[in-house]
Amino acid sequence: MQSKRISQAIAFTLFKLMSYAVIVILVLILGFIISRGIGVINWEFLTAAPEEGMTKGGIFPAIVGTFYLIIGSSLFSFPIGIMSGIYMNEYATDNKLASFIRIMTNNLSGVPSVVFGLFGMALFVNTLGFGDSILAGSLTLGLLSLPLVIRTTEESLKAIDNSFREGSLALGATKLQTIQKVVLPMAFPNIITGLILSIGRVSGETAPILFTVAAYFLPKLPNSIFDQVMALPYHLYVISTSGTDIESSRAMAYGTAFVLISIILIINILASVLRNYFAKKVKMN
């Protein structure tokens, strides 16, 4: 009896300590970036182009570029990913094609992102002739996030109890109506969380944009989807490793990291807010 209680207490303490450790690590990383980066954050930094070998000025083109890449890759990966997720969970539960897609997506999500970059360069930049462009970068990033989008959609749909589908079908609803009016609204809070998290992933990736879109230094904004852009993660890489004067652009690097982390943090907060909002809404109407 006594020893059971003790091992119980030890296990509990251990779990608690570990989760505290995680928090500490997270706070350390954030604190480090914030304390070093916050000094350079001001209006100019957020709204001006880089100047003087990227040791001065701001990162506005990189923010805009990242923003475009998020939109572009989402336009590509969301519709395709959501529709294949729906197909796999709702239509092809037991067939060979679905399990083949499932195996492929699982493998795809394990492929290093630099490989996506290389593939994107070969296919979009060269073969299809898009050149280094927002289009090529978006498609490459979209490919990268596709497995995540498919998987979240599938998992979210799987979590919906079959009794709701049967209830709808038993009332004479078609399968499509059932999916549209019952299943998707219920799965929506979870799907949207997954989508937003995939945006977080996309906004932080460097390797896939390296050979497909990212400009080393391009102080003006793009005019079309065939233009190159700067992007935050690549900009951070550039000014940390190969700027004209690495030491004096250090502060800019931390500032850029700070902005990037903030964006991802905001995206994550947005995800949980939206999730709660839609979860409530689904229950209410």
Add this chain to the structure above:
Amino acid sequence: MLTIDAKNVDFYYSEFHALKNINLEVEKNKVVALIGPSGCGKSTFLRLLNRMNDLIDGTRMTGSVLIEGKDIYAPGIRVDELRKEVGMVFQKPNPFPKSIFENVAYGLRVNGISDKNFIEERVVQSIKSAALWDEVKDKLNKSAFALSGGQQQRLCIARTLAISPKVVLMDEPASALDPISTAKIEELIYELKKDYTIMIVTHNMQQASRVSDKTAYFYLGEMIEYDDTIKIFTNPKELSTQNYITGRFG
């Protein structure tokens, strides 16, 4: 004309022979109870009548099922049309995460009805028929999830009635409910019999004898006996039936 007429029905889950040569006829506005030990095929049979088993991969049926003279397994039959005629209430209440009103309106909307007045009238009438009106009339726009289990089940019955089916199938509709809710459902079945033909699966012998006109006893995929409920419960022909209803097994 018979409302339900199952002829020589055999049913398989892949290799498993779940129903064996079932022949069962039901007249209009009767209540038929299906009884028998767990796993004997009651739900399987019920789900054949609105082709719910179509949703399960690897199933196979032979024989025929006629609803009001129409072979529901004939080629060209639209399953969604069939399910409007043959409604189903499930064991576990499964209202949609929508308002009480929208739950009942759902079946109408998916069947292409958009006349607001008609929908409203039909929703109110269905909720009344399901003996739920007094409890929900002030909160039709509240979530159906806020209702108790018993209320949810009556809401599911209202939802089924709203599309005016000819047959209502109920698979142990009260098994997840408390005695008071169960009594309400039973009363309701008695009322509904005037307008619908009902087939109900139940594990509760009292319930079967109280609500049904006829009772079918299933055992290991076979229909052992099918007769007037009074006969089944007072003077069954088969020993197996007698053993089951007197609680000697099952």
